[in-house]
Amino acid sequence: xxxxxxxxxxxxxxxxxxxxxxxxxxxxxxxxxxxxxxxxxxxxxxxxxxxxxxxxxxxxxxxxxxxxxxxxxxxxxxxxxxxxxxxxxxxxxxxxxxxxxxxxxxxxxxxxxxxxxxxxxxxxxxxxxxxxxxxxxxxxxxxxxxxxxxxxxxxxxxxxxxxxxxxxxxxxxxxxxxxxxxxxxxxxxxxxxxxxxxxxxxxxxxxxxxxxxxxxxxxxxxxxxxxxxxxxxxxxxxxxxxxxxxxxxxxxxxxxxxxxxxxxxxxxxxxxxxxxxxxxxxxxxxxxxxxxxxxxxxxxxxxxxxxxxxxxxxxxxxxxxxxxxxxxxxxxxxxxxxxxxxxxxxxxxxxxxxxxxxxxxxxxxxxxxxxxxxxxxxxxxxxxxxxxxxxxxxxxxxxxxxxxxxxxxxxxxxxxxxx
Numbered sequence: 106x107x108x109x110x111x112x113x114x115x116x117x118x119x120x121x122x123x124x125x126x127x128x129x130x131x132x133x134x135x136x137x138x139x140x141x142x143x144x145x146x147x148x149x150x151x152x153x154x155x156x157x158x159x160x161x162x163x164x165x166x167x168x169x170x171x172x173x174x175x176x177x178x179x180x181x182x183x184x185x186x187x188x189x190x191x192x193x194x195x196x197x198x199x200x201x202x203x204x205x206x207x208x209x210x211x212x213x214x215x216x217x218x219x220x221x222x223x224x225x226x227x228x229x230x231x232x233x234x235x236x237x238x239x240x241x242x243x244x245x246x247x248x249x250x251x252x253x254x255x256x257x258x259x260x261x262x263x264x265x266x267x268x269x270x271x272x273x274x275x276x277x278x279x280x281x282x283x284x285x286x287x288x289x290x291x292x293x294x295x296x297x298x299x300x301x302x303x304x305x306x307x308x309x310x311x312x313x314x315x316x317x318x319x320x321x322x323x324x325x326x327x328x329x330x331x332x333x334x335x336x337x338x339x340x341x342x343x344x345x346x347x348x349x350x351x352x353x354x355x356x357x358x359x360x361x362x363x364x365x366x367x368x369x370x371x372x373x374x375x376x377x378x379x380x381x382x383x384x385x386x387x388x389x390x391x392x393x394x395x396x397x398x399x400x401x402x403x404x405x406x407x408x409x410x411x412x413x414x415x416x417x418x419x420x421x422x423x424x425x426x427x428x429x430x431x432x433x434x435x436x437x438x439x440x441x442x443x444x445x446x447x448x449x450x451x452x453x454x455x456x457x458x459x460x461x462x463x464x465x466x467x468x469x470x471x472x473x474x475x476x477x478x479x480x481x482x483x484x485x486x487x488x489x490x491x492x493x494x495x496x497x498x499x500x501x502x503x504x505x506x507x508x509x510x511x512x513x514x515x516x517x518x519x520x521x522x523x524x
Contacts, residue, residue, distance in 0.1 A: 127170040127506040127513075130224040130269040130330050131463060136377050137425055139507035142467040146482050146493040148523050154497075155511065155522040156197035162188060164221030165461070165502040166269075168513050168520060170194060171227045174246060175506075175513065177520070178234050184211030184220035187236045189244065194508060197522060201249045206240035206256060214265030217421075217461065217502075224269040224330075224504075226277070233277050233294065237266025241279070243297060253297035261285040263321075267328030267373060273340070273355045276300060278331060282346050284322025289331075289344055291358060303358035307349040307365045323389070324348065328373040334383075336400050343383055345372035350385050352401055362401040364409060369393070374423040374463070377431070379445045382411060384431060386418050394418045394433075396448060412448030417441035423463035423504075425471060427485050434460050434473045442487060451487040463504040467512075474501040478516065497521065 124141055131137045145153045162179035169176050175192040185208050191201040214220050225234045227246070235241040238260040243252045260283040268280040277294040281287070287305035292298060308325065329345035333355055342355040349365035350372075369388035376385045381399040386392045396411040417439045425432040431445040438458045442451040458475030465472040470492060471483040478500045482493040498516030506513040511524040 125170075125508055126172070126227075127168070127508055128228060129169060129226045129271060130167055131375055131423060131504060132507065135271075135330075135332050135375060137423065137463055137465050137504070138427075139465065139467045142507045142512075143510045144467050144507065144512040145523060146470065148495050148497060150497055153523050155524050157522075158192060158197040158199065158520050159518060160190065160515070160520055161202075162186075162221065163219045163517070165219050166221050166515075167224040167504040168506045168515055169225050169227045169232070170506055170508045170513070171229065171232075171246065174200070174227075175520070176225050176227055176232045176234070176246075177515065178221040178223070178225060178236065180220035180236065182219075184208055184214060184239075187221065187240055189225075189232075189234050189242070191232075191246070191249070192520065194511075194522075197520065203249065203251075205234070205242050205251065205254065206236065208239050211239070212262055212265070214262075218265035218267060219502075220265065222265060222267045222328075226270050226272050228272060231294070233270055233272070235266075235270055235279060237262050237268075238281065238283070239266075241270075241277075241292075241297070243277075243294065255292070255297050258290065259286060261322065263323070263326045269330040271331050271333065273333055273342070276355065278342070278355060280327065280329065280331060280344055280346070282325065282327035284325050287325055287327075287346055289353065289358060291355075301358035303353065303360060305346045305349070305351070306360055306363060307346065324370045326371045327388075328371065330375040332376045332378070334378050336381075343376045343385075345374075345376065345385060347371055347388070350376075350383075350395075350397065362403055362405055364395075364397060364401075364405040366405075366407060367393075373421050374419065377424045377426040379426055379429070379431070382445070384424055384426070384445070386420065386424065389420050391415070392418045392420055394424075394443075396445075414443060414448055414450075416450075417453055419460070421461045425464040425466055427466055427471070430485075430487060432464065432471055432483075434464060436460055438475070440473065440481075440483070440489075442489070444487075452489040454489050456481050462501045465505045465507070465512075467507060472505070474505060474514065476500045476502060480514075
């Protein structure tokens with residue numbers, strides 16, 4: 106019998122109110138789907154904008170939503186002050202604005218990144234925020250008290266942190282893939298103490314005579330966010346590193362399998378799942394889109410690749426899966442639809458613009474958000490059809506969030522509520 110793989114539909118063991126909460130990067134199921142949300146197709150600065158709130162500092166982290174609260178992180182452009190904000194979902198009023206960490210000597214961050222790019226994760230009563238190695242914290246969402254912090258984790262993020270944390274049972278799990286160290290860490294979500302730590306088993310091993318890496322940090326760096334699935338009733342965490350895709354036991358950190366025949370580095374997207382197939386873009390440079398079959402065990406080879414594609418593959422935006430079709434917009438604005446089962450290209454079209462934010466599906470429509478502030482709305486179909494184009498704000502680097510029938514977009518300077 107075929108071993109089916111399904112995304113987990115729960116977060117931290119607690120049930121989510123369907124459609125109201127957007128608790129992590131790419132939403133409740135981690136795949137950018139808000140299927141029943143009736144969000145607008147058209148908007149502008151004067152149409153369908155319920156409110157607009159300026160956000161100080163600079164950050165590409167996506168907003169997360171639980172009940173009536175929106176949380177996001179920010180930082181000063183120089184990375185010396187790291188802050189968290191909470192807003193009222195209905196009015197956009199800032200309820201809490203707190204600096205959590207001072208960083209005397211921040212690491213370098215690339216111009217396409219910021220010092221506040223990882224997205225928080227939230228559950229009832231608790232929000233977990235991170236800026237990578239400079240600091241991670243847990244706050245009480247009712248009192249705004251800081252319950253615990255960590256600033257002792259060593260990782261040279263090289264071009265800035267990007268991986269977002271996830272919750273699993275009583276664990277907060279974060280990848281750290283830097284120029285010096287590459288590992289995955291699980292903390293006790295109640296205390297912040299380390300429960301397990303697993304080093305990446307694949308590294309770029311070009312060393313000099315002193316045993317130090319000759320290659321720069323890009324070949325060790327990754328920005329990807331993990332995704333947990335179930336295989337034959339057992340949870341597996343899919344977690345991309347710089348040069349390989351891994352499957353881990355999320356409770357123990359044990360490496361179950363890996364596929365390390367990547368030709369690229371610095372994976373940035375969150376994987377998506379269709380049946381027993383995992384879809385992952387391989388990173389920067391000249392990425393491939395891989396469709397990896399399951400179940401898996403040990404070190405995998407090319408026999409695990411069902412199909413792969415080279416054209417139209419995104420480096421930063423995640424993929425979007427709807428039914429039997431896989432959609433993507435490349436960083437340079439090429440939209441593509443593949444048959445998820447075969448890899449056949451259904452359509453490929455120039456959308457225009459540049460893209461870092463991940464797409465969104467809502468009520469049979471596909472939304473692409475550009476760095477220039479344009480949103481292109483497409484019909485979910487194997488044929489290409491544009492339903493609307495909208496321009497607002499000063500560009501989108503952060504991925505969207507949805508609550509009810511409202512769309513929340515973080516531009517470079519503001520947070521918008523569109524409904």
